Amino acid sequence: MWEDFGFFIPPSFDFDTILATDCYGLHYCRLVTTNLAALPIKEALVRRTIIEDPLCDRCHVALESPLHALWYCNELDTIWEKSAHCRKRREISFLNFKELLSWILTQPTEVELFAMVVWGIWNQRNKVRHNHVAAPLHQIFQISAEKLADFTASQQPAIPMMTRRVSHRTRWQPPLADLVKINFDGAVFSSANAAGIGVVIRDSSGQVLASCSQRLSQAYSSTEVEALAAAKAVSFAAELGITKAVLEGDSLTFIKALSSDHSSLAAFGLIINDIKFSARNFDQLLHSHVKRECNFVAHCLARHEFDISDFLV
Numbered sequence: 171m172w173e174d175f176g177f178f179i180p181p182s183f184d185f186d187t188i189l190a191t192d193c194y195g196l197h198y199c200r201l202v203t204t205n206l207a208a209l210p211i212k213e214a215l216v217r218r219t220i221i222e223d224p225l226c227d228r229c230h231v232a233l234e235s236p237l238h239a240l241w242y243c244n245e246l247d248t249i250w251e252k253s254a255h256c257r258k259r260r261e262i263s264f265l266n267f268k269e270l271l272s273w274i275l276t277q278p279t280e281v282e283l284f285a286m287v288v289w290g291i292w293n294q295r296n297k298v299r300h301n302h303v304a305a306p307l308h309q310i311f312q313i314s315a316e317k318l319a320d321f322t323a324s325q326q327p328a329i330p331m332m333t334r335r336v337s338h339r340t341r342w343q344p345p346l347a348d349l350v351k352i353n354f355d356g357a358v359f360s361s362a363n364a365a366g367i368g369v370v371i372r373d374s375s376g377q378v379l380a381s382c383s384q385r386l387s388q389a390y391s392s393t394e395v396e397a398l399a400a401a402k403a404v405s406f407a408a409e410l411g412i413t414k415a416v417l418e419g420d421s422l423t424f425i426k427a428l429s430s431d432h433s434s435l436a437a438f439g440l441i442i443n444d445i446k447f448s449a450r451n452f453d454q455l456l457h458s459h460v461k462r463e464c465n466f467v468a469h470c471l472a473r474h475e476f477d478i479s480d481f482l483v
């Protein structure tokens with residue numbers, strides 16, 4: 171069905187793994203990103219001197235970039251206004267579609283539905299361009315939601331019961347009512363001699379309170395960059411006035427070292443000392459280790475840093 175809808179599914183795409191991790195929305199977004207580079211969008215076609223007119227076919231005003239054609243075009247209001255979070259899309263500016271995806275992943279919305287609607291918009295655009303029968307724009311959201319529901323229903327019986335139990339355990343869990351949860355992660359880009367860190371802070375209802383990401387101009391070891399991400403997470407939360415929190419990461423080595431009463435002799439020992447010192451500003455700062463699948467938003471923010479030059483909040 172995904173191929174029918176316009177997706178190129180890479181050979182490595184494994185729906186079972188994706189469903190088991192319960193984070194397949196992120197994978198949908200990766201598919202969108204993967205396919206964006208190949209989209210015959212007008213901006214790219216003009217650059218390659220294949221066509222001359224770069225304007226959007228819908229509004230005839232703006233340059234047709236991926237971000238415009240799939241998100242910002244005024245003609246798409248009738249679609250995105252049906253989503254509570256996407257309705258606010260004009261209040262936030264993004265430089266490119268990847269930035270938009272990073273933001274979508276921090277929203278308490280259905281990432282899978284977002285990806286499906288995006289491809290509904292693209293599919294409809296192509297049909298109109300080629301004079302084929304196409305659904306009217308105001309029906310795209312509903313059609314996409316129905317296709318997603320059909321697809322999800324068709325997949326569920328194939329998931330073994332054992333996998334479903336694992337799936338439940340690997341879902342991100344909100345903190346207790348009077349706490350916030352600070353998820354952090356680091357990523358190393360050895361070939362670029364750089365690293366990235368990502369932090370997302372959510373309350374007990376799962377609502378994102380703040381997020382940030384930063385590029386570091388050095389390829390640290392994976393545990394060192396985890397430590398730097400945790401230090402940024404703690405200082406960022408303190409700046410926001412947070413006093414009761416759970417600090418959650420997916421590096422067992424680091425969380426163990428942080429939770430130990432003994433000084434760490436590892437290369438990141440000094441950073442741990444700094445974090446413990448900063449923790450005195452909190453009334454309560456608990457530590458939690460989770461599997462990587464539960465830390466996907468912070469992970470994505472850290473990876474996102476490869477594409478930006480400095481610090482984003």
Ligand SMILES: [Zn+2]
Pocket residue numbers: 226227228229230231232238239243244245
């Ligand atoms: Zn337009």
